[in-house]
Amino acid sequence: MTALHERIRRDIESRILSGEMMPGDRLPIEHDLMAEYGCSRMTVNKAISALAAAGLVNRKRKAGTFVAAPKAHAMVLDIPDLAHEIQESGQKYRYRLLHREICNAGKVDSSLEIEGDVLWTVGVHIADGKPFAHESRAVSLTAVPEIDDAVFDPDSPGTWLLKHVPWTEAETAISATAVSDREARALGVADNTACLSLIRRTWRSGEHITAVRQLFLGDSYTLVARFGASA
Amino acid sequence: MTALHERIRRDIESRILSGEMMPGDRLPIEHDLMAEYGCSRMTVNKAISALAAAGLVNRKRKAGTFVAAPKAHAMVLDIPDLAHEIQESGQKYRYRLLHREICNAGKVDSSLEIEGDVLWTVGVHIADGKPFAHESRAVSLTAVPEIDDAVFDPDSPGTWLLKHVPWTEAETAISATAVSDREARALGVADNTACLSLIRRTWRSGEHITAVRQLFLGDSYTLVARFGASA
DNA sequence: AGATCTATATTGTCTATACAATAAATGATA
DNA sequence: TATCATTTATTGTATAGACAATATAGATCT
Incomplete structure (x- = not known):
């Protein structure tokens, strides 16, 4: 029942929080995630944009998307x-x-x-x-x-x-x-x-x-x- | 230079924060905002979804979008x-x-x-x-x-x-x-x-x-x- | 009046596509 | 070698359209 973009978001989020992806690591590019999840780029984009808004990743055009440094202690x-x-x-x-x-x-x-x-x-x-x-x-x-x-x-x-x-x-x-x-x-x-x-x-x-x-x-x-x- | 969805978001946000729109007030429906800003529904949706994610508004299908009660003191x-x-x-x-x-x-x-x-x-x-x-x-x-x-x-x-x-x-x-x-x-x-x-x-x-x-x-x-x- | 079904308004999600903006990589030039 | 221009990969934004989900409002039936 959960929306696909939400599933993608949580999926990647858990990879980051579990330590499987460490700060500085590069995420797959949107095109590859499209293929991985079998959906359109807009859907992938929505998921990753949400992570970026939450500060878990940083995005840069041409460069890619990277796991952000731990937000120290903002809570x-x-x-x-x-x-x-x-x-x-x-x-x-x-x-x-x-x-x-x-x-x-x-x-x-x-x-x-x-x-x-x-x-x-x-x-x-x-x-x-x-x-x-x-x-x-x-x-x-x-x-x-x-x-x-x-x-x-x-x-x-x-x-x-x-x-x-x-x-x-x-x-x-x-x-x-x-x-x-x-x-x-x-x-x-x-x-x-x-x-x-x-x-x-x-x-x-x-x-x-x-x-x-x-x-x-x-x-x-x-x-x-x-x-x-x-x- | 700022993106339109961002402009819409800030526009409505300021209406809320200034007190012009009070908690419980209903926002215009997406269709009307489309017309007001002359853009597609996806763009309006992106702006308002961001406000919802930030907790400034609550959205309900069929009912509409409403200014949320002040978030007490989460900071x-x-x-x-x-x-x-x-x-x-x-x-x-x-x-x-x-x-x-x-x-x-x-x-x-x-x-x-x-x-x-x-x-x-x-x-x-x-x-x-x-x-x-x-x-x-x-x-x-x-x-x-x-x-x-x-x-x-x-x-x-x-x-x-x-x-x-x-x-x-x-x-x-x-x-x-x-x-x-x-x-x-x-x-x-x-x-x-x-x-x-x-x-x-x-x-x-x-x-x-x-x-x-x-x-x-x-x-x-x-x-x-x-x-x-x-x- | 109260319950139940039905229609309808509104948001939620997704697609396929297009072009813009940006920064890295590459190549050309001094 | 250093500087500048050009290409290119990647994200950013936007569109029009489609169908799904859901809560309200209205209609129908006890």
Whole structure:
């Protein structure tokens, strides 16, 4: 039932992933694959183009198609929507707003690197009554003026934004840090506890929409990135 | 000079990303796009299939093509090869091996979740003479017997593996932790310093190759993931 | 109203062919 | 030998047409 071009793609893909074809090796030319699979060149081309789009091979006119060097470690990182993830796992999710203020970006955490007038929120993500992540967020009022009217009761500011504002570019920086005393109090942990710090900034067509810094208790939360069939 | 199918793809993509077309909106049918762009259906199909492959739209026979719900936060995470990255930034890279032992996996850090006989290495990544990441790695001897003969002098075990063994599946877990006393000593920092813990496990066709746990000093290292044009 | 069949719109795949673009290989020239 | 032009192999793009698969919408029958 699977389409032929798909079969060809998977066939060659497996030859590469299994190590049977090593980086630098040359693939058969389209004409030969046509013969091998008994199909038209368009079909072969579709299969190999897909591999090229996925970065598994490089193609060059006249030269041929070659197995690409291993993509080192580019992989898909699944940064979940907290509310969604927590509810999935059967826990009760709540967001508690600690602070909400319209102010100039200069006033908020400088690590967010946002400018202009913003809505600044500070809150805590709670799973089954237990604080679980601390969040400080700035949303540009010039980019998203309507957020001023938003109520963050069922939804956290992040969920609200996801539902209302599409983004086109994003950047996420992950590091480790020790919680400050104020954050420790909000999370109900000891001062200086090791935390995962996730700073995420999004744009829409070059215009900065929001920047957020989330602190996850180190042992309670782990980001997992997967690549390949093990998923 | 850009191909027509590429122009069509970008055209529609920008309509989606700009917010002009919202999730759930229906795209014109291929026949209409044919007319709009004055080309054959195959060309339109190629453009829209690319958008579908990228997850921007969903296609259903008879129903049509629809703008997909925002892909939450799936993005490309660039987990660099440490040696490469440090050298890029003009610093001098060195790997110092602290421990090397053939043993059963049971003996090494249980968080690595590997089994059988392994080569266990512990070492420190050094940039410009300053310790910078602590690494504990187990490499399966059944999967990679030849690593027993490897010398980790110019290359760290990770770099050696990258050069010699292709992998097909990988999983990376990122969390925050406080360094143990032994690790603190190796890194030359105070006990309990907050660190980024990166556990990475790779397979080849289902066979577990290696598992590694790297500890990065929290303030000295940040993983950055980017998505979209801002890169 | 509800179930079942039928028609139809839309995407999915494939073919055979054509010409364009590119870079490597080859040959000609200085 | 070095440089430049020419050929040639290979991929890139496009076309028109055909038939398949499938989900919706409409029609028919309980």
